[in-house]
Amino acid sequence: MDGQKLNIPPSRIDGSLPKRAEPYARLAVIGMGSWGTALASVAATAGCDTRLWGRRDSLAQTINQTHRNPDHLPGIDLPERMTATSDLAHALDGAEAVLLVTPSHTLRDITRAMRPYLPTGIPIALCCKGIERGTGYLLSHVVEEELPGHPVGALSGPTFAHETALGHPTAATVAFPFGHHDRIAPERAPAARLALTMQTQAFRPYVSDDLVGVEVGGAVKNVVAIACGMMTGAGFAENTRAALITRGMDEMKFLAEALGGKRETVTGLSGAGDLTLTCSSTTSRNMSLGTQLGKGIPREACFDGKPTVVEGEVNAISVVDLAHRVGVQMPICEAVHAVLHEGAPLAETFRALWSRPIEGEPRALDITLHPHEGDPA
Numbered sequence: 001m002d003g004q005k006l007n008i009p010p011s012r013i014d015g016s017l018p019k020r021a022e023p024y025a026r027l028a029v030i031g032m033g034s035w036g037t038a039l040a041s042v043a044a045t046a047g048c049d050t051r052l053w054g055r056r057d058s059l060a061q062t063i064n065q066t067h068r069n070p071d072h073l074p075g076i077d078l079p080e081r082m083t084a085t086s087d088l089a090h091a092l093d094g095a096e097a098v099l100l101v102t103p104s105h106t107l108r109d110i111t112r113a114m115r116p117y118l119p120t121g122i123p124i125a126l127c128c129k130g131i132e133r134g135t136g137y138l139l140s141h142v143v144e145e146e147l148p149g150h151p152v153g154a155l156s157g158p159t160f161a162h163e164t165a166l167g168h169p170t171a172a173t174v175a176f177p178f179g180h181h182d183r184i185a186p187e188r189a190p191a192a193r194l195a196l197t198m199q200t201q202a203f204r205p206y207v208s209d210d211l212v213g214v215e216v217g218g219a220v221k222n223v224v225a226i227a228c229g230m231m232t233g234a235g236f237a238e239n240t241r242a243a244l245i246t247r248g249m250d251e252m253k254f255l256a257e258a259l260g261g262k263r264e265t266v267t268g269l270s271g272a273g274d275l276t277l278t279c280s281s282t283t284s285r286n287m288s289l290g291t292q293l294g295k296g297i298p299r300e301a302c303f304d305g306k307p308t309v310v311e312g313e314v315n316a317i318s319v320v321d322l323a324h325r326v327g328v329q330m331p332i333c334e335a336v337h338a339v340l341h342e343g344a345p346l347a348e349t350f351r352a353l354w355s356r357p358i359e360g361e362p363r364a365l366d367i368t369l370h371p372h373e374g375d376p377a
C-alpha cells in the first residue's frame, strides 16, 4: 500500500515536516516569570514580533525600559525586539500563536480571561507543566474547555529558564496532535510553524504529535524530582537517584499509555530528558524542595521562606489522583504525596517504598515476590 493510493500528502507519508512551513510573525507569551521571559527572548531572537504578558505593570515597564527581568531572570539581557505589557488585550492583539507560561494552578483563570481577546483558530501551546487539581485534567483539556476552537499543543523539554535565556544550546519538543489539523495545509500545521518560530542557533525544537505523552512527562517529572531531592537530602547518593529516575520513568510511561500517549515519547526530551535534568540539579526548584525537606527543614522555611513555584508539590496530588482514576500504580509519586500531603514520616515512607514486594522489570513480566516471613523488612 503506498501513500498515493491512500491520497496522503507526501509530508505525512515519510513523517517529515512540511516543506514550506512559515514561522509565525507575531507571538503572545502569557506569563512573565522566568520561563515565559526566556521563551519570549528566544522567539524575539528568532525574529518574531513577541509580546510578553504579566500581571504586574511595574515589571512590564521595567522590562521595556531596561531589557531585563530583575525579578525572575536577574542579570540576563533580553532582546530589545520583545515588549512587555500587563494589558492582556494588547498582548493578544494580532498574535498568530500563544504560549501559555503561567503556573499550572492559574491556568484556568488566565485562559478564561483571554477568551474575549483571542479569535478562534489561533494555536495555543502550553509551556507550563502539570495536571489540574480536582478535575485530574491534563492542562490541554483545561484550555480546550476554556478556549474552545483553538488547536492546543505543548512546548516542553529539559529547559532551565536561565540557561535558555543565556543562549546555552537547548532542545525541546513541540507537540500538537496532527489529527486535529488534517484539513489544514501542511505548511499551516501549528507544530511545524511554532518549531520554526522558536528556532535559533541555540534553541532547537523537535516536532511531535503526542501531546498526551509530552504533557504527562512534564507533570510527573517534577514529582519524581521531589523524591530524588528527599533521598539526597536524607543523605543518600547516586545509586538511589539513578534508581528513582529509572523507576520514575516507568511510572511516567504507564500513566502516559493509560491516557493514550506513546511510550517512546517518555524516552524523549519531554520525558527522560526533563526527568534527568530536573532530578540531577540543585537548580531545580522541585529537586531543591525535596532536598530541603529531606534535610528536615520545615516546609515553611524552605527557600528561606520565599514563595516559590514548585509545580511537583501540588501535582503530587493531581498525579496520584489521576493514577488512581485510571488504575495505574505510581509508588514513587505516592510516597512523595504521602510525605507532602498526608504527614507521613519521610524516612519510614521511603524505607517502605524500597521494601515493597519484588516486581518484574518491565511490569509486563507479571511477578510479585513477597519477603520471607520473619525477614526484618
Ligand SMILES: NC(=O)C1=CN([C@@H]2O[C@H](COP(=O)(O)OP(=O)(O)OC[C@H]3O[C@@H](n4cnc5c(N)ncnc54)[C@H](OP(=O)(O)O)[C@@H]3O)[C@@H](O)[C@H]2O)C=CC1
Pocket: 031, 032, 033, 034, 035, 036, 054, 055, 056, 071, 072, 101, 102, 103, 104, 106, 127, 128, 129, 130, 159, 160, 161, 162, 308, 309, 311
Ligand atoms: N523556570 C523554568 O526553568 C521552567 C519553568 N517551566 C514551567 O513554567 C511555568 C511557569 O513557571 P516559571 O516561569 O518558572 O515561574 P516563576 O517562578 O519564574 O515565576 C512565577 C510567575 O507566576 C506568576 N504567579 C505566581 N503566582 C501567581 C498567581 N497566584 N496568579 C497569577 N500569577 C502568578 C508570577 O507573577 P509575579 O511575578 O507577578 O509574582 C510570575 O510571573 C511552570 O509551570 C513551570 O513548571 C517549564 C520549563 C522551565
Ligand SMILES: O=C(CO)COP(=O)(O)O
Pocket: 129, 157, 158, 159, 160, 161, 222, 225, 274, 277, 278, 283, 284, 285, 286, 287, 309, 310, 311
Ligand atoms: O521544568 C523545568 C526544567 O525543564 C524547571 O524545573 P523546576 O521547576 O524544578 O526548576
